[in-house]
Amino acid sequence: MVDWVKTLSRVLYIDLTRKIFWVEDRSDLFEKWLGGIGVAVQLYKEEVPRGANPLGPENAAIFAVGPLTGVFPMASKVIAVFKSPLNGYIAESHAGGRAASAIRFAGYGAIVIKGTSDRPVYVVVDGDRVRFRDAGALWGMRSSETVGRVLREALPGAGYRTIMRIGRAGERLVRYANVTVETYRHFGRMGLGAVFGSKKLKALVVIGRKSFKLPDVVAYREVFKEVFNLTVGPATRKYHDLGTAANVLPLDKLGALPTRNFSSGRFEGAREISGEKLAEESLSRRVACSACPVACIHLAAIREEYEDERYFYKTEFVPYDYEPIYALGSNLGISDRYGLLKLIKAVEDEGLDAISTGVVLAWATEALEKGVVDVGKTIVPLRWGDWRNYIKAVSYIVLQPNDFYQALALGVEEAAKRFGGAEFALAYNHVEPAGYHTGPLYHISLAIGLRHSHLDAGAYSLDQRLIITGGSLPEPEEAVRMIQEEEAWRQVLNSLVICLFAREVYGRATAERALKSLGYNLSQTDLVELGRRIYFEKHLIKFSEDFKPEDIVLPKRLFETPTPLGQISPDYVRRAIAYYFKTLSDEVKESTGRKSS
Amino acid sequence: MPRRLVVVDANRCVGCQLCVYACTSRFGYAGLSKSAIFVRSAGGVERGFVVIVCRACRDPPCARSCPVEALSLRSGGGVILNPNRCIGCGNCVEACDIGAVMWDSELEKPVICTHCGYCVGFCPHGVIALEEVV
Ligand code: SF4
Numbered sequence: 155m156v157d158w159v160k161t162l163s164r165v166l167y168i169d170l171t172r173k174i175f176w177v178e179d180r181s182d183l184f185e186k187w188l189g190g191i192g193v194a195v196q197l198y199k200e201e202v203p204r205g206a207n208p209l210g211p212e213n214a215a216i217f218a219v220g221p222l223t224g225v226f227p228m229a230s231k232v233i234a235v236f237k238s239p240l241n242g243y244i245a246e247s248h249a250g251g252r253a254a255s256a257i258r259f260a261g262y263g264a265i266v267i268k269g270t271s272d273r274p275v276y277v278v279v280d281g282d283r284v285r286f287r288d289a290g291a292l293w294g295m296r297s298s299e300t301v302g303r304v305l306r307e308a309l310p311g312a313g314y315r316t317i318m319r320i321g322r323a324g325e326r327l328v329r330y331a332n333v334t335v336e337t338y339r340h341f342g343r344m345g346l347g348a349v350f351g352s353k354k355l356k357a358l359v360v361i362g363r364k365s366f367k368l369p370d371v372v373a374y375r376e377v378f379k380e381v382f383n384l385t386v387g388p389a390t391r392k393y394h395d396l397g398t399a400a401n402v403l404p405l406d407k408l409g410a411l412p413t414r415n416f417s418s419g420r421f422e423g424a425r426e427i428s429g430e431k432l433a434e435e436s437l438s439r440r441v442a443c444s445a446c447p448v449a450c451i452h453l454a455a456i457r458e459e460y461e462d463e464r465y466f467y468k469t470e471f472v473p474y475d476y477e478p479i480y481a482l483g484s485n486l487g488i489s490d491r492y493g494l495l496k497l498i499k500a501v502e503d504e505g506l507d508a509i510s511t512g513v514v515l516a517w518a519t520e521a522l523e524k525g526v527v528d529v530g531k532t533i534v535p536l537r538w539g540d541w542r543n544y545i546k547a548v549s550y551i552v553l554q555p556n557d558f559y560q561a562l563a564l565g566v567e568e569a570a571k572r573f574g575g576a577e578f579a580l581a582y583n584h585v586e587p588a589g590y591h592t593g594p595l596y597h598i599s600l601a602i603g604l605r606h607s608h609l610d611a612g613a614y615s616l617d618q619r620l621i622i623t624g625g626s627l628p629e630p631e632e633a634v635r636m637i638q639e640e641e642a643w644r645q646v647l648n649s650l651v652i653c654l655f656a657r658e659v660y661g662r663a664t665a666e667r668a669l670k671s672l673g674y675n676l677s678q679t680d681l682v683e684l685g686r687r688i689y690f691e692k693h694l695i696k697f698s699e700d701f702k703p704e705d706i707v708l709p710k711r712l713f714e715t716p717t718p719l720g721q722i723s724p725d726y727v728r729r730a731i732a733y734y735f736k737t738l739s740d741e742v743k744e745s746t747g748r749k750s751s
Numbered sequence: 752m753p754r755r756l757v758v759v760d761a762n763r764c765v766g767c768q769l770c771v772y773a774c775t776s777r778f779g780y781a782g783l784s785k786s787a788i789f790v791r792s793a794g795g796v797e798r799g800f801v802v803i804v805c806r807a808c809r810d811p812p813c814a815r816s817c818p819v820e821a822l823s824l825r826s827g828g829g830v831i832l833n834p835n836r837c838i839g840c841g842n843c844v845e846a847c848d849i850g851a852v853m854w855d856s857e858l859e860k861p862v863i864c865t866h867c868g869y870c871v872g873f874c875p876h877g878v879i880a881l882e883e884v885v
């Protein structure tokens with residue numbers, strides 16, 4: 155096919171056990187599976203054996219970019235695939251910053267990190283050179299921000315590079331530790347940070363200074379211009395103005411903003427922590443991922459006087475987004491903007507996933523309130539709105555001074571298993587949910603989505619459409635089909651790879667045209683089909699990892715707290731999940747049967 | 752009237768580097784490294800960005816430093832590179848104090864802004880502009 159595939163097909167393998175690296179041409183994969191998630195899933199199949207310990211050397215951290223990366227606007231994300239230490243299944247997490255363009259222009263379509271180092275290291279990939287460096291001085295540093303600053307100053311390639319690193323949470327194997335990218339972006343979910351920590355990998359720095367000849371500059375420039383105009387248009391405006399925090403007030407108004415551990419969909423303090431208020435009072439700068447005109451990354455500045463000295467101030471910068479505002483704000487009853495930002499900052503410094511941390515703390519608060527545990531366990535009296543104590547609790551999750559915090563570090567489902575209170579432990583197959591209590595379709599999509607993430611299918615927008623149109627709920631089977639179709643299409647977007655905030659920009663026709671300008675010959679039908687195949691391939695893996703219907707136990711709380719579409723019917727959800735399992739396991743059986751016969 | 756590229760307000764820059772991609776694509780390439788304009792953080796993105804590009808000197812030190820006269824004066828300021836003449840010594844890189852002579856390490860030749868203005872159309876936040884030189 156095209157030369158473009160050749161430039162993308164180099165895969166860098168890094169073995170931390172033996173401290174060696176090599177490069178392989180994997181045109182076979184990139185021709186068939188495009189890039190991003192499509193290719194990463196195949197690499198996972200090759201690298202991670204069934205039954206692998208997520209925190210053992212046999213797990214791999216796989217990063218992949220795609221044909222549009224660094225070439226078209228908002229093709230700004232890297233896909234990471236690994237076995238999740240949170241739930242033991244194949245997992246996927248996305249991050250922006252400069253990670254995508256750095257990997258692409260270092261000359262790779264994917265990077266596979268395997269093995270385990272005997273001591274802390276960090277790895278620097280500068281184009282064709284790979285260096286293993288001693289991370290002894292960085293290990294145990296209190297703030298992941300400091301780690302970033304040190305590496306920024308010690309290493310070359312400013313403007314061309316990504317600095318991915320973990321905080322103490324990753325070192326100490328908190329199962330929902332994240333990997334921070336460029337200080338303010340994250341591979342947030344599913345515990346990639348713990349995988350890094352288990353490999354004794356403190357940081358991965360990639361410097362990309364190559365450039366690639368475009369197959370057809372004229373065609374490329376034309377489509378580029380077209381896509382660019384769309385990305386600066388109304389489809390992305392709200393992300394630019396207020397960022398994702400724009401969602402706080404509308405969701406609250408609908409009654410879909412999870413509050414105090416999902417006990418309500420309305421928060422009386424919503425206005426104080428809204429995107430509007432944060433922008434007016436605290437916003438200091440907007441920043442973009444590479445090649446993205448939208449710049450949804452919003453940084454707040456907090457100015458603080460030292461307690462021990464008057465007129466002695468410091469200013470800190472805190473990234474905010476809708477998800478941390480929900481998880482660490484409304485869901486913990488915090489309406490003090492300053493307190494919320496301090497808490498986000500603490501979570502950020504430790505390298506924890508904000509969503510999981512918020513849900514875990516909300517459960518702990520309610521468990522204490524209901525007498526399921528006592529303050530001897532929680533050490534600090536956790537109370538809704540009391541952000542100072544939550545900041546302390548965040549460091550206990552990392553330091554794990556007792557059996558309670560050891561359990562919290564394993565996720566909310568595990569904690570509830572050990573201490574009780576499962577009715578109000580919000581998790582889907584061990585994964586704490588993002589912040590939308592919009593209706594049944596969203597919660598079903600969390601249950602059946604491959605990574606139990608709100609971005610698997612974005613089904614909160616299906617709910618919202620019903621709320622707006624006043625339409626009635628589809629039959630559960632139909633609901634599942636709608637969710638699956640969207641999730642399958644997103645496999646294509648995640649193979650290209652584009653930021654999902656550009657999903658309306660990259661419709662089927664635009665995706666086809668962008669690829670064509672690079673010499674690909676894929677029709678819209680081909681793309682849709684490819685999405686279905688990737689969706690199915692992931693299920694093959696997940697089923698082989700013992701994913702069973704019984705694993706999906708939805709917490710009672712969901713059915714108690716009304717959504718804008720009313721109370722969720724357990725029967726409706728049960729039928730949907732049953733239908734999902736039936737169709738997929740039939741298909742999986744058929745395909746594995748075919749293979750073995 | 753000749754024109755030149757100017758940085759209107761670097762504080763508005765969000766660091767997307769779309770200008771850099773645009774300039775690189777003038778030569779038919781994708782990437783960041785053949786560009787005459789470059790953007791990087793001013794030591795951590797919270798401090799903002801520096802936008803580095805030729806400011807079209809009237810009396811350009813880069814031209815004077817070139818031993819083979821590969822850089823000739825452009826009307827409106829700045830220089831025009833004659834790549835056939837350039838021997839890739841890198842003197843011009845040293846001579847430009849604002850770091851606006853970039854280096855194409857594949858060709859081993861400098862890249863200097865021609866003030867064509869192509870990048871301006873892709874800056875979403877009004878950081879750079881073309882200005883008439885009077
Ligand atoms: S919209 Fe935001 S997250 Fe997406 S690429 Fe742009 S800056 Fe990054």
Ligand code: SF4
Pocket residue numbers: 804805806807808811812813814828829830846847848849850851852863
């Ligand atoms: S490259 Fe530097 S020295 Fe040469 S004209 Fe431009 S700003 Fe002046």
Ligand code: SF4
Pocket residue numbers: 756773774777786787788804863864865866867868869870871
């Ligand atoms: S004006 Fe032209 S040469 Fe100069 S930076 Fe912009 S695109 Fe490049």
Ligand code: SF4
Pocket residue numbers: 763764765766767768769770771790802873874875876877878879
């Ligand atoms: S296009 Fe504009 S906002 Fe983006 S990096 Fe260049 S100067 Fe900054």
